[in-house]
Amino acid sequence: MGDLLLIRHGETEWSATGRHTGRTDLPLTPAGEAEARTLAPYFADHSFSFVLTSPLRRARHTAELAGLHGAVSDDDLCEWDYGGYEGLTTAHVQETRPDWSLWRDGVPPHPDGRPGESAEDVGRRADRVLARITPLLAAGEPDGVVVAHAHLLRVLTARYLGLPPADGRLFRLTTGTVGRLSTEHGLPVIAGWNQRPLPRT
Template sequence: MTTICLIRHGETDWNLKGKLQGSTDIPLNETGIRQAEKSAAYLNAEDYDVMVASPMKRAKRTAEIINASLQLPYEEMSNFAECSFGDAEGLTMEERTTQYPDKAYPNREEPEDFIKRVMSGVDDVLKKYPDKRVLIVAHGAVINAILATVSGGEIGAGKTRLMNACINNIHYKQEKWEVLNYNQVEHLSEDL
């Protein structure tokens, strides 16, 4: 059985300000670094076989901090880079609602293309690491797209606000992905 533990990157200054990041490559802030360190302390190397990360700064740095402790084989996969939200990037929720009330952000990655890209990455992981335990460090929209696809829309995109550095677990059993849990943050208690 293949299992995937999805971890959202730690906090950035834009997360703190409520700005939409998307493909804008923002680094972790001090809280985000602490969250990654707490994730590293919480996770056990013997529970995983390999780590995969988005190549974007905030996810890559979170993965590096975690993997300094776990020492897993590591690779980056561009399929797990965050969605591009085009002209809405850098705007707060209030600014986005005012400028784009229909959420039709100019120059954004089309939602169907985004989901196809992310799920193609999940398929690649399944093929490359059959019956392995994979730790993936990625982004909110990426993880929500996976959760929404796997749960048939019950959770994930449009329904679930994922916390920074949250843990989400899915597994592939009997030719089907299932969500085991999501948005787990016990390891971050004082940073919430």
């Protein structure tokens, strides 16, 4: 069975300061572009059965700079919709809700009427992605690649492992890194996490 490589997009202005960035379509910072370019050695001279990316430009641009051309956009790979907490940091939210946890408590509606999402909502999107790609990996095709966002990829990892969506909280994922989901003796495992290519000597 092929492995599934997960790439979190490079740094944005909001990710650098810990602001929840769901559907706000921010570009990469120069540092984020540099992070994405350093990923190219991971993928050079390899073919993949599929490359999927979030439709948001920070993910699409990361794929391009990493040398992953021809990526297909998938709306189910959008980041968690943070509703009324879009653009806020956890510390800011906890000024009025000291015990708040995104994973447990979800978010309030956005002023424009969007309800936001719970962990279970994001889990349903992750399940749809896995249902589409698992047959390709199981058929012995080459590895596949998904380029998306921290919270979405953490939920997708939990669901790949058969865990509840909220257990994505266990898998911290930094910008511009690669994770590898694999199998061992027929069971799903994490084979790599928060990886960066070694510098060339």
